[in-house]
Amino acid sequence: MSDARDALGRSGGVGPTELLDEERELVARAVAGDKGALEDVVRRVQDPLYRLALRMTWRPADAEDAAQEILIRVVTGLATWRAEARLLTWAYRIGVNHLLNLKRRTPQETAGLSLDALGEGLLEGLADTGFAGPDAELLAREVRLTCTQAMLQCLERGERVAYVLGEVFELPSREAAWVLDISPAAYRKRLERTRTRLRTFMDATCGLANPAAPCRCARRVAPAVASGRVDPRRPALATHPVSPGGRDLARASAQMGRLHDAATVLRSHPDYAAPRARSEAVLGLLGSGRFPLLADGGSA
Numbered sequence: 378m379s380d381a382r383d384a385l386g387r388s389g390g391v392g393p394t395e396l397l398d399e400e401r402e403l404v405a406r407a408v409a410g411d412k413g414a415l416e417d418v419v420r421r422v423q424d425p426l427y428r429l430a431l432r433m434t435w436r437p438a439d440a441e442d443a444a445q446e447i448l449i450r451v452v453t454g455l456a457t458w459r460a461e462a463r464l465l466t467w468a469y470r471i472g473v474n475h476l477l478n479l480k481r482r483t484p485q486e487t488a489g490l491s492l493d494a495l496g497e498g499l500l501e502g503l504a505d506t507g508f509a510g511p512d513a514e515l516l517a518r519e520v521r522l523t524c525t526q527a528m529l530q531c532l533e534r535g536e537r538v539a540y541v542l543g544e545v546f547e548l549p550s551r552e553a554a555w556v557l558d559i560s561p562a563a564y565r566k567r568l569e570r571t572r573t574r575l576r577t578f579m580d581a582t583c584g585l586a587n588p589a590a591p592c593r594c595a596r597r598v599a600p601a602v603a604s605g606r607v608d609p610r611r612p613a614l615a616t617h618p619v620s621p622g623g624r625d626l627a628r629a630s631a632q633m634g635r636l637h638d639a640a641t642v643l644r645s646h647p648d649y650a651a652p653r654a655r656s657e658a659v660l661g662l663l664g665s666g667r668f669p670l671l672a673d674g675g676s677a
Contacts, residue, residue, distance in 0.1 A: 422468040427651030447472040485530035507595030517594040522614035536571040579639040623648025
């Protein structure tokens with residue numbers, strides 16, 4: 378289930394109008410100083426915002442930093458929310474603006490890595506046989522998760538976020554266009570261009586998207602460990618905590634196994650949870666008086 382659909386599901390299955398009315402009441406209480414309401418707002422948006430940051434920044438540590446900054450901007454700007462979109466959609470817009478303008482670059486961005494170069498590296502580094510050592514299945518999944526993250530990093534940021542919103546989070550095009558502040562037609566054109574690039578790359582390379590393609594995760598484990606891209610003692614993504622009730626690694630992998638296409642492979646990450654210490658730190662900062670009162674309309 379996508380993050381956007383998660384937000385609706387947690388509301389008890391109500392329709393968009395009822396959800397907005399409920400969110401208006403919640404935000405009004407948070408802005409008025411209701412600590413419990415503010416904590417509820419944070420709980421609703423923290424994990425989806427972290428997952429957005431993770432897909433854009435690649436590494437959990439960088440995603441934690443970015444998501445914390447975005448969360449501060451969201452909660453200090455609550456008084457500016459006018460319910461023109463759902464609360465999570467509005468939070469995505471704040472997050473996207475922050476992530477598109479990050480000065481810190483991912484390793485792939487710094488190196489100028491392209492999909493063509495990534496594909497060549499994957500095929501040149503294939504082992505003759507699948508990894509058979511300890512935790513073989515876990516490490517093969519870590520390779521898959523790391524590799525799909527690397528694919529996204531080969532895209533220009535505007536293409537990357539368009540793909541993540543539309544294909545990974547499955548936002549409707551009108552909603553995703555609002556997040557990006559572009560027309561729905563422009564968004565659909567950008568998404569289709571990016572979708573075609575990734576589909577072409579994966580059909581030619583990835584055995585998960587196309588069984589006839591040469592690359593296999595199990596054959597990438599040994600090279601990935603040798604190069605340091607995967608730490609067999611501490612897999613960063615395969616053992617990452619997930620949201621309560623969210624998809625774990627096994628469920629995400631099972632969903633991917635039923636379909637063979639690029640979008641399903643890139644979508645099939647677990648529902649990663651944001652580190653709770655970060656959100657608690659944000660709430661602590663808000664209570665410290667270091668930020669303007671919510672009722673004064675913090676800047677988003």
